[in-house]
Amino acid sequence: MTEPFLKASAAPRLALRGITKAYPALVANDGIALDVAPGEIHALLGENGAGKSTLVKIIYGVVRADAGEIRWDGRLVTIGSPGEARQLGIGMVFQHFSLFETLTVAENISLAVPGSLKELSGRIADVSERYGLPVDPRRLVHVLSVGERQRVEIVRCLLQAPRLLILDEPTSVLPPQAVEKLFETLARLAAEGVSILYISHKLEEIQTLCHAATILRAGRVVGVVDPRRESAAGLARLMIGRDLPAAAHPEPAADREERLVVASLTLPADEPFGTTLRDVALTVRSSEIVGIAGVSGNGQKELMTALSGERPVEPAEAVRLCGVAAGQLGPRARRARGLAFVPEDRLGRGAVPPVTLAENALLTAAHLDMVRSGFVRVDKTRAFAERCIREFDVKASGADASAQSLSGGNLQKYLVGRELLQQPKVLLVSQPTWGLDVGAAAFIRKRLVELRNSGTAILVVSEELEELFEICDRIAVMFGGLLSPAVPVRETSVAEIGAWMTGLFPGARTGAVPGGVACA
Amino acid sequence: MRLRLTSRPEPSRAMLVTSPLLAAALTLGAGFLLFLALGQRPGAALHTFFVVPVSSRTGVAELLLKAAPLILIAQGLAIGFRANVWNIGAEGQLVLGAIAAGALAIRFDGTTSLWLLPAMVAAGILGGMAWAAIPAYLRTRFHASEILVTLMLTYVATLTLSYLVHGPMRDPQGLNFPQSILFGESALFPTVLAGTRLNVAVLFPVLVTAAAWVFVAKTFAGYQMLVGGLAPLAARYAGFKESRTVWVALLISGGAAGLAGVGEVAGPLGQLLPTVSPGYGFAAIIVAFVGRLHPVGIVVAGLLMSLLYLGGEAAQIALQVPYAVTSLFQGVLLFCLLGSDLFVFYRVRIGRRLPAGSRA
Numbered sequence: 001m002t003e004p005f006l007k008a009s010a011a012p013r014l015a016l017r018g019i020t021k022a023y024p025a026l027v028a029n030d031g032i033a034l035d036v037a038p039g040e041i042h043a044l045l046g047e048n049g050a051g052k053s054t055l056v057k058i059i060y061g062v063v064r065a066d067a068g069e070i071r072w073d074g075r076l077v078t079i080g081s082p083g084e085a086r087q088l089g090i091g092m093v094f095q096h097f098s099l100f101e102t103l104t105v106a107e108n109i110s111l112a113v114p115g116s117l118k119e120l121s122g123r124i125a126d127v128s129e130r131y132g133l134p135v136d137p138r139r140l141v142h143v144l145s146v147g148e149r150q151r152v153e154i155v156r157c158l159l160q161a162p163r164l165l166i167l168d169e170p171t172s173v174l175p176p177q178a179v180e181k182l183f184e185t186l187a188r189l190a191a192e193g194v195s196i197l198y199i200s201h202k203l204e205e206i207q208t209l210c211h212a213a214t215i216l217r218a219g220r221v222v223g224v225v226d227p228r229r230e231s232a233a234g235l236a237r238l239m240i241g242r243d244l245p246a247a248a249h250p251e252p253a254a255d256r257e258e259r260l261v262v263a264s265l266t267l268p269a270d271e272p273f274g275t276t277l278r279d280v281a282l283t284v285r286s287s288e289i290v291g292i293a294g295v296s297g298n299g300q301k302e303l304m305t306a307l308s309g310e311r312p313v314e315p316a317e318a319v320r321l322c323g324v325a326a327g328q329l330g331p332r333a334r335r336a337r338g339l340a341f342v343p344e345d346r347l348g349r350g351a352v353p354p355v356t357l358a359e360n361a362l363l364t365a366a367h368l369d370m371v372r373s374g375f376v377r378v379d380k381t382r383a384f385a386e387r388c389i390r391e392f393d394v395k396a397s398g399a400d401a402s403a404q405s406l407s408g409g410n411l412q413k414y415l416v417g418r419e420l421l422q423q424p425k426v427l428l429v430s431q432p433t434w435g436l437d438v439g440a441a442a443f444i445r446k447r448l449v450e451l452r453n454s455g456t457a458i459l460v461v462s463e464e465l466e467e468l469f470e471i472c473d474r475i476a477v478m479f480g481g482l483l484s485p486a487v488p489v490r491e492t493s494v495a496e497i498g499a500w501m502t503g504l505f506p507g508a509r510t511g512a513v514p515g516g517v518a519c520a
Numbered sequence: 521m522r523l524r525l526t527s528r529p530e531p532s533r534a535m536l537v538t539s540p541l542l543a544a545a546l547t548l549g550a551g552f553l554l555f556l557a558l559g560q561r562p563g564a565a566l567h568t569f570f571v572v573p574v575s576s577r578t579g580v581a582e583l584l585l586k587a588a589p590l591i592l593i594a595q596g597l598a599i600g601f602r603a604n605v606w607n608i609g610a611e612g613q614l615v616l617g618a619i620a621a622g623a624l625a626i627r628f629d630g631t632t633s634l635w636l637l638p639a640m641v642a643a644g645i646l647g648g649m650a651w652a653a654i655p656a657y658l659r660t661r662f663h664a665s666e667i668l669v670t671l672m673l674t675y676v677a678t679l680t681l682s683y684l685v686h687g688p689m690r691d692p693q694g695l696n697f698p699q700s701i702l703f704g705e706s707a708l709f710p711t712v713l714a715g716t717r718l719n720v721a722v723l724f725p726v727l728v729t730a731a732a733w734v735f736v737a738k739t740f741a742g743y744q745m746l747v748g749g750l751a752p753l754a755a756r757y758a759g760f761k762e763s764r765t766v767w768v769a770l771l772i773s774g775g776a777a778g779l780a781g782v783g784e785v786a787g788p789l790g791q792l793l794p795t796v797s798p799g800y801g802f803a804a805i806i807v808a809f810v811g812r813l814h815p816v817g818i819v820v821a822g823l824l825m826s827l828l829y830l831g832g833e834a835a836q837i838a839l840q841v842p843y844a845v846t847s848l849f850q851g852v853l854l855f856c857l858l859g860s861d862l863f864v865f866y867r868v869r870i871g872r873r874l875p876a877g878s879r880a
Contacts, residue, residue: 335759
């Protein structure tokens with residue numbers, strides 16, 4: 001049971017009783033009870049598919065429950081739409097962004113918040129300053145990285161002064177310093193009496209931030225605990241019903257060859273607010289995982305498109321792949337030489353949304369005998385997709401399910417599987433576990449380490465430092481288009497890498513930092 | 521009470537079948553009211569529109585004759601449209617195909633060679649392709665919008681044809697009428713149905729439809745173009761070249777339109793005229809979309825469109841209704857058809873509250 005917080009006598013700001021929601025195939029919520037007191041930071045924990053999203057959509061008026069009651073400040077209410085939810089004072093930051101890509105940050109926010117663009121820009125700057133969420137109101141959304149877009153969503157919500165703020169994995173793409181600032185912000189909001197419903201997979205965060213946690217599994221409440229008194233392992237066990245698979249901590253392997261060598265790579269930004277890569281140098285050897293840390297928007301996207309071949313670079317020697325100058329080769333030619341790539345954008349880049357998983361296999365794995373004389377061999381694509389679904393535990397109705405019908409985590413498992421099954425010599429991975437639940441993330445990290453042990457050279461771009469420290473042999477930091485030296489994980493610390501993420505690393509030219517929005 | 525549209529998670533298969541039937545019912549209902557308001561007997565009017573044109577051998581032949589170029593062009597266009605390449609200048613490519621084939625027919629007038637007709641077919645296809653190659657080059661080299669370039673080149677093409685039949689290609693014995701000589705026997709497609717104008721060119725859409733289906737559904741090139749249309753970033757990620765997609769789409773659609781042009785001048789027209797097409801190139805855009813960009817759907821849509829043309833003419837003659845009325849009725853049908861498609865991807869809800877079974 002929830003222990004009393006702050007003013008124990010006050011009615012809960014939000015009280016749910018017996019919330020039930022059934023879909024044809026499954027019961028998403030089964031008799032759920034939840035109390036959130038004024039000023040309380042309440043965690044909602046659960047694996048993908050546990051029913052968190054459905055519950056939150058019911059609270060925010062997107063979905064209507066089959067049964068059960070919602071009380072707001074003790075008063076029975078029905079929330080028929082997000083508009084009604086906002087009128088009550090409920091604000092929500094979604095995991096999937098609802099921003100118009102062709103508009104600027106300020107224009108996007110003006111769609112939800114009244115006021116002139118000029119005035120809003122000022123308020124945005126204020127709020128982003130105060131809450132450690134740097135965003136430039138004038139930038140166009142389509143050039144923003146995933147992390148930057150999330151900041152826009154949070155800022156937009158905060159501008160509406162909510163009384164209950166629902167955050168769906170808000171920190172998944174923030175650097176440690178910004179997470180700290182955000183937590184300070186949330187704590188301040190809570191102290192001001194704002195209730196916060198906090199959805200996250202990061203158990204440590206919940207333990208430091210939240211006063212209470214409701215844990216869901218398969219649509220039911222399996223526990224209401226004080227996370228500060230539980231161990232992370234205990235919370236994880238409650239959540240997934242068993243112990244976590246751990247990635248074996250990698251030992252450096254002997255006699256390794258240089259598989260991917262980047263030397264003096266300088267690449268001007270190809271869009272107005274993009275980052276210019278400056279003199280980037282990097283080597284990834286066989287049987288090694290190199291991680292690139294840093295806040296998104298510091299050139300990681302540009303680096304990955306240059307390495308994948310989506311954007312050719314000059315001179316060709318700037319990127320060497322398995323000993324061959326590859327800078328001028330396109331993506332397919334690089335794949336033919338053993339490259340595979342999991343991009344951070346899953347739907348629309350890593351996968352074609354409306355076509356089947358079998359047809360999506362064809363996107364990057366066509367060279368595995370899936371095409372003969374120009375004709376697609378449907379049996380091969382299906383067999384590959386089915387194998388990928390099986391080996392990577394993808395929850396899908398089969399090889400004929402469309403990519404867009406899969407949840408984010410399952411699609412990511414499929415995409416990682418598609419690239420891994422090609423047994424690449426060099427693997428590039430962007431944000432491998434972004435938005436995944438604990439179990440799926442651990443599974444993917446384990447597969448990456450296994451692939452490394454089998455000899456593949458792996459380059460991982462991630463904003464989750466703990467993840468990088470868990471799986472990497474060496475770590476570098478990207479800041480303002482510059483790449484730091486890659487240091488062995490054993491010789492560095494989260495604190496040092498965190499400091500490097502603000503540009504303070506050897507070789508960084510101070511005062512030459514563009515953008516101004518790079519880091520908190 | 522109000523109506524709300526919510527998108528379906530997956531297109532509804534039931535509605536895919538039901539929507540054309542719904543459209544037909546709505547069209548008949550609207551047509552009934554329209555003709556009633558005009559003082560016609562609605563039953564007889566609809567009969568004139570939909571049944572009379574196809575109740576004779578000649579009628580069926582005319583139906584196929586008109587449907588052939590529509591289907592031919594629409595198949596080519598649909599391949600491009602699926603790949604986000606918007607060739608709306610098929611009319612111009614048709615005209616170039618007609619000019620290229622007509623030039624051969626005029627140059628080799630009097631020959632009995634069996635090679636003339638195949639050469640005209642090849643010339644027509646190449647003519648259409650060449651005309652479509654201009655926007656393809658401008659798009660891939662200078663990022664010029666193929667929508668504008670193809671459309672504008674249509675006017676260049678029709679004016680070029682007009683110049684040619686008023687000048688260099690005018691029939692010297694033609695009393696200064698702006699038309700070429702009548703083509704000889706060896707430059708005309710033989711008829712296949714005695715007593716009608718239906719000729720062997722009717723086989724082209726059949727072959728092209730089969731080829732289009734194979735290309736779209738079975739080949740890797742077709743898949744690459746589909747990806748380019750559905751998710752350009754995914755195509756870039758996979759390394760499918762956009763320039764190749766643009767070239768292939770425009771060359772295929774240009775070639776198909778050029779072939780349709782040959783079918784007109786070496787078929788029912790039998791000569792070059794200032795106007796060789798009543799707008800087939802534009803109507804084929806509608807046919808492509810009514811056919812949902814699917815090879816088989818396009819065949820059905822092409823036949824329907826052709827029937828609308830014939831029905832309109834029959835109604836003007838038999839019922840003495842003005843041209844505007846038949847156009848209006850055609851518009852109603854297309855409106856109902858495309859409108860009903862909405863239900864394939866969306867469901868309609870009544871009232872403010874979401875029903876219990878709703879999904880977000």
